Amino acid sequence: MVKPIGVGLLGLGTVGAGVVRVLDLNRDRIEREVGAPVSIRRVLVRDLAKPRAADVPPDLLTDDYDLLLEDREIEVIVEAIGGVEPAATYLSRAIAAGKQIVTANKELLARQGRELIRAAEEKGVQFRFEAAVAGGIPIISALKESLAANRVSRVMGIVNGTTNYILTAMTEEGRDFTTALAEAQALGYAEADPAADVDGWDAAYKLAILASIAFGSRIAVEDVLVEGIRHLEPADITYAGELGFRIKLLAIGQDEGGRVAVRVHPTMIPARHPLAAVNGVYNAVFVRGNAVGDLMFYGRGAGDLPTASSILGDVVNVARHLASCGPHRICSCFYDYPVIPAGDLKTRYYLRMEVVDQPGVLAKIAGAFGAHGVSLASVIQKGHGSDPVTLVFVTHTVKEADLRAALREIEGFTVVHAVRNVIRVEEG
Amino acid sequence: MVKPIGVGLLGLGTVGAGVVRVLDLNRDRIEREVGAPVSIRRVLVRDLAKPRAADVPPDLLTDDYDLLLEDREIEVIVEAIGGVEPAATYLSRAIAAGKQIVTANKELLARQGRELIRAAEEKGVQFRFEAAVAGGIPIISALKESLAANRVSRVMGIVNGTTNYILTAMTEEGRDFTTALAEAQALGYAEADPAADVDGWDAAYKLAILASIAFGSRIAVEDVLVEGIRHLEPADITYAGELGFRIKLLAIGQDEGGRVAVRVHPTMIPARHPLAAVNGVYNAVFVRGNAVGDLMFYGRGAGDLPTASSILGDVVNVARHLASCGPHRICSCFYDYPVIPAGDLKTRYYLRMEVVDQPGVLAKIAGAFGAHGVSLASVIQKGHGSDPVTLVFVTHTVKEADLRAALREIEGFTVVHAVRNVIRVEEG
Numbered sequence: 001m002v003k004p005i006g007v008g009l010l011g012l013g014t015v016g017a018g019v020v021r022v023l024d025l026n027r028d029r030i031e032r033e034v035g036a037p038v039s040i041r042r043v044l045v046r047d048l049a050k051p052r053a054a055d056v057p058p059d060l061l062t063d064d065y066d067l068l069l070e071d072r073e074i075e076v077i078v079e080a081i082g083g084v085e086p087a088a089t090y091l092s093r094a095i096a097a098g099k100q101i102v103t104a105n106k107e108l109l110a111r112q113g114r115e116l117i118r119a120a121e122e123k124g125v126q127f128r129f130e131a132a133v134a135g136g137i138p139i140i141s142a143l144k145e146s147l148a149a150n151r152v153s154r155v156m157g158i159v160n161g162t163t164n165y166i167l168t169a170m171t172e173e174g175r176d177f178t179t180a181l182a183e184a185q186a187l188g189y190a191e192a193d194p195a196a197d198v199d200g201w202d203a204a205y206k207l208a209i210l211a212s213i214a215f216g217s218r219i220a221v222e223d224v225l226v227e228g229i230r231h232l233e234p235a236d237i238t239y240a241g242e243l244g245f246r247i248k249l250l251a252i253g254q255d256e257g258g259r260v261a262v263r264v265h266p267t268m269i270p271a272r273h274p275l276a277a278v279n280g281v282y283n284a285v286f287v288r289g290n291a292v293g294d295l296m297f298y299g300r301g302a303g304d305l306p307t308a309s310s311i312l313g314d315v316v317n318v319a320r321h322l323a324s325c326g327p328h329r330i331c332s333c334f335y336d337y338p339v340i341p342a343g344d345l346k347t348r349y350y351l352r353m354e355v356v357d358q359p360g361v362l363a364k365i366a367g368a369f370g371a372h373g374v375s376l377a378s379v380i381q382k383g384h385g386s387d388p389v390t391l392v393f394v395t396h397t398v399k400e401a402d403l404r405a406a407l408r409e410i411e412g413f414t415v416v417h418a419v420r421n422v423i424r425v426e427e428g
Numbered sequence: 429m430v431k432p433i434g435v436g437l438l439g440l441g442t443v444g445a446g447v448v449r450v451l452d453l454n455r456d457r458i459e460r461e462v463g464a465p466v467s468i469r470r471v472l473v474r475d476l477a478k479p480r481a482a483d484v485p486p487d488l489l490t491d492d493y494d495l496l497l498e499d500r501e502i503e504v505i506v507e508a509i510g511g512v513e514p515a516a517t518y519l520s521r522a523i524a525a526g527k528q529i530v531t532a533n534k535e536l537l538a539r540q541g542r543e544l545i546r547a548a549e550e551k552g553v554q555f556r557f558e559a560a561v562a563g564g565i566p567i568i569s570a571l572k573e574s575l576a577a578n579r580v581s582r583v584m585g586i587v588n589g590t591t592n593y594i595l596t597a598m599t600e601e602g603r604d605f606t607t608a609l610a611e612a613q614a615l616g617y618a619e620a621d622p623a624a625d626v627d628g629w630d631a632a633y634k635l636a637i638l639a640s641i642a643f644g645s646r647i648a649v650e651d652v653l654v655e656g657i658r659h660l661e662p663a664d665i666t667y668a669g670e671l672g673f674r675i676k677l678l679a680i681g682q683d684e685g686g687r688v689a690v691r692v693h694p695t696m697i698p699a700r701h702p703l704a705a706v707n708g709v710y711n712a713v714f715v716r717g718n719a720v721g722d723l724m725f726y727g728r729g730a731g732d733l734p735t736a737s738s739i740l741g742d743v744v745n746v747a748r749h750l751a752s753c754g755p756h757r758i759c760s761c762f763y764d765y766p767v768i769p770a771g772d773l774k775t776r777y778y779l780r781m782e783v784v785d786q787p788g789v790l791a792k793i794a795g796a797f798g799a800h801g802v803s804l805a806s807v808i809q810k811g812h813g814s815d816p817v818t819l820v821f822v823t824h825t826v827k828e829a830d831l832r833a834a835l836r837e838i839e840g841f842t843v844v845h846a847v848r849n850v851i852r853v854e855e856g
Contacts, residue, residue: 145566145741216460298723299724310720352667380670
C-alpha cells in the first residue's frame with residue numbers, strides 16, 4: 001500500500017469545485033500517473049454554512065487554515081481563491097511550513113510573484129502555476145521546460161476569453177460593443193463588473209507572467225502598457241476586414257535585444273495569421289523561438305474543468321517529484337487496450353463515382369447503400385446529359401466493413417463505370 | 429566552477445548538425461536553465477572523411493562508439509541517426525552503460541519502444557523523445573506531464589509536413605498530386621523516394637507513439653490502419669471545398685471506451701476546424717481531454733532547428749534532473765532587462781478620422797504625418813460628397829511618440845472633425 005499524496009485545497013468556488021470534480025472523475029488515471037493516490041484531506045472555505053455544489057464530504061470543510069498547516073499528511077497546498085489577500089498570506093505560511101504549492105492565481109503572481117518564488121526556492125519547496133495563464137493550455141511548462149533551449153523573441157496571445165467573445169460577436173454578428181458585452185454577461189462569459197476583462201487588466205496579469213518566463217527577466221504588471229476594447233466601434237471592425245485584418249485584444253511581449261516591450265491592446269492582425277481564427281471564448285498563445293520558429297498553443301482559457309486540468313497536472317508533477325527522486329517516469333502505458341480492427345472502425349465517408357447517364361441509376365446505388373446499412377447525408381450529381389455522370393456521396397457514420405460491402409456490390413453494377421475515390425470525413 | 433553536463437552525439441546529419449548549432453547559439457540560456465554548462469564531448473559519425481557543414485572541432489569526431497560509452501564524463505547520449513539499426517543497438521548499449529537517453533527516432537520508438545523503455549526503467553536512466561513526434565511542437569511532454577490529470581479520448585494530428593505541403597499545393601494552387609510532389613522534391617520538402625511520407629508510414633510511426641502516451645496503452649505501428657495520399661485527384665479537392673471541407677492527411681487515435689482506434693488516412697475536415705487552416709509544412713496536433721476539452725498545438729514539424737529545439741529541451745530537462753534532486757526549478761528570471769517606455773514602442777497603426785469634404789485635406793494630413801516621420805502604407809477614403817468624409821490610414825512601423833505627436837497636430841486642424849480610433853497593427 002503506497003502512501004497517498006495529501007492535498008489541502010484553498011477555496012471551493014468554480015475552480016476549487018472543478019478540482020474536486022476532475023480528481024474524482026480521473027482518480028484511476030491520476031493514481032497511475034503519480035504512482036500513489038491523490039487525496040484531498042481538507043478544504044478551506046470562508047463560510048461553512050454556504051451550500052456547496054461540489055461533492056465534498058462536509059467534514060473535510062473548515063474555516064481554520066491552521067488545521068491544514070498542522071496536518072503533516074497535507075504535502076501540497078492548492079490555492080484556488082484568487083486575488084492578492086488573503087491568498088498571499090496563506091501561501092507564505094504554507095511555504096514556511098514546507099508545503100508544496102500549486103496556484104491558479106494570476107493577479108497574485110503578477111503582483112507578488114518575485115517574493116513568493118524567492119521564498120519557495122529558499123525553503124526548497126515546489127511552486128507551480130500552470131493554471132494562472134490561459135486556463136487549460138499548458139503554456140507555462142512549455143516555456144519553462146520544452147522550450148528551455150530557445151531564446152524566445154516574442155510571445156503574443158489571446159489570453160482573455162471575455163474580450164475575445166465580445167470581439168468575435170462584433171466581427172461575426174455585427175454587434176456593437178455594448179450589445180456584445182450584455183450578451184456575454186447573459187451567458188456568464190463576462191462578469192457584472194467587466195472592467196478587469198474589458199479594460200485589459202486580466203490580460204496584463206497574464207502577460208507579466210508569460211513574458212517573465214519567456215524572456216527570463218522579471219516583468220511586473222505595472223510595466224505593461226494596457227489598453228482595453230471599450231472604444232472599438234463597428235466601423236473599425238468593418239475597415240479592418242476590408243484591409244485584410246481581424247481585431248483581437250492581444251497581449252504582446254517582445255525581446256528587442258535585451259530590452260523588453262510588453263503591451264496589451266486591441267490589435268489588427270492579418271486574417272491569415274493563426275491567431276486571427278481563434279474565436280469565441282478560446283485562448284491561444286503564439287511563441288517565436290530562435291530554434292523552434294513559430295509555435296501556437298490553442299485551447300480553453302477559462303472554465304472549471306480546463307483550469308482544474310492544469311492545476312491537477314501540476315499536482316501530478318509535484319507528487320511525482322515527491323514520490324521519487326529516481327528517474328523521470330518514462331512509460332505511461334498503464335493500460336492494455338485492444339485495437340479496433342479496420343473493418344469495425346466507424347466514420348463518415350465521401351465517395352466519388354462515375355456512372356452511366358440513365359434514369360434509375362441513383363436510386364439503384366442509393367438502394368445498395370441502404371441494404372448494407374449505409375445512410376447518406378449528401379448527394380451531388382454533376383454532368384447530367386454527358387456520359388459519364390459524376391455522383392458524389394457523403395455518408396452518415398457507418399462501419400467500414402458495411403461501407404466496403406456496399407461498394408463491392410455497387411462496383412459490380414454495369415451502370416457504374418468506376419468508384420473514383422473514397423475519403424473519410426471527420427467532424428472534428 | 430560547476431561540472432559541465434557531457435553529451436555524446438550520435439550522427440551529424442541535418443538533425444545532429446542542428447543540435448550543434450542551437451547549443452552554440454543559445455549556450456548562455458541553456459547553461460542558466462540547467463545550472464551548468466552543456467558540452468558535446470564526442471560525435472559519432474560513420475565516415476570520418478566526409479566534409480561537414482557543422483562547426484565541430486575535428487578531434488570530437490569518431491567512428492568508434494566505444495569511446496563514447498567508456499567516457500564517464502558523457503552522461504547523456506543524444507541519438508540523431510534515425511532508422512532501426514544501428515540506432516537500437518547503440519541505445520541498448522548506452523542504457524546498459526547507465527547513460528541518460530535523448531532520441532529523435534520515431535521509427536525506432538514505434539517499432540521497439542517497449543523494449544527500450546523497459547530497459548531504461550530497469551536501469552534507472554532517463555529516456556526522452558520529444559523530437560520524435562511533430563518536430564519542435566512540445567506535444568509529448570504536454571501529454572505526459574501537463575495533461576496527466578485528463579483522460580484523453582482523441583488525438584488527431586497533421587504530423588507529416590511533406591504530405592501537408594502537397595495537399596496545400598493541390599488545394600490552393602490547383603496542382604495535381606504528381607506536380608505537387610515534384611515541386612516539394614525540388615524544394616527539399618520531399619525525398620527522392622517519397623514513399624515513407626506519401627504512403628503514410630511516417631505519420632503512422634508518430635501516431636503509434638502519440639496514441640500510446642495519450643491513452644496509456646501501448647500501440648505498435650503494425651496496429652495502425654495506413655492509407656496515403658497518392659490516389660487523391662483534383663476533383664476530390666474541388667468537391668471537398670464545395671461540401672465545406674478541406675482534405676488533410678490525418679493521424680487519428682480514439683479511445684472508444686477501452687478499445688482504441690488508430691488510423692492514418694486522407695480525411696475531410698470541416699473548413700472551420702482549427703486543423704483545416706494548418707498549411708504548408710506546418711504540423712499541428714489536436715487533443716481532446718475530459719477535463720481540458722479541445723487543445724491544439726501548432727508549429728514546425730521538421731527541420732534542423734525546430735527538431736534541435738525539442739532535443740535540447742529534453743537535454744536541459746535530463747540535465748536538471750541529474751544536477752539536482754532538489755525542488756523543481758521555479759524561477760527562470762536569470763536576466764534583468766529594462767522595459768521599453770510606451771513612447772519608444774514601435775509598431776504599425778490603423779487610424780480612422782472624420783474630416784471636412786474639401787480639396788487639400790488629405791494632402792494637409794499626409795503632410796503632418798510626414799513631418800513627424802510617420803510613413804503611410806494605405807489610405808482609404810469613404811463618403812466623398814458627404815460631410816463628414818471618413819479617412820482611414822494604415823502606417824508603416826513608427827515610434828508611438830511620433831505617431832502621438834502627429835495626431836496632436838492633426839487633431840488641431842479645423843478641417844478635422846475627429847480622430848475616431850487608433851488601433852495597432854501586428855504583422856505576426
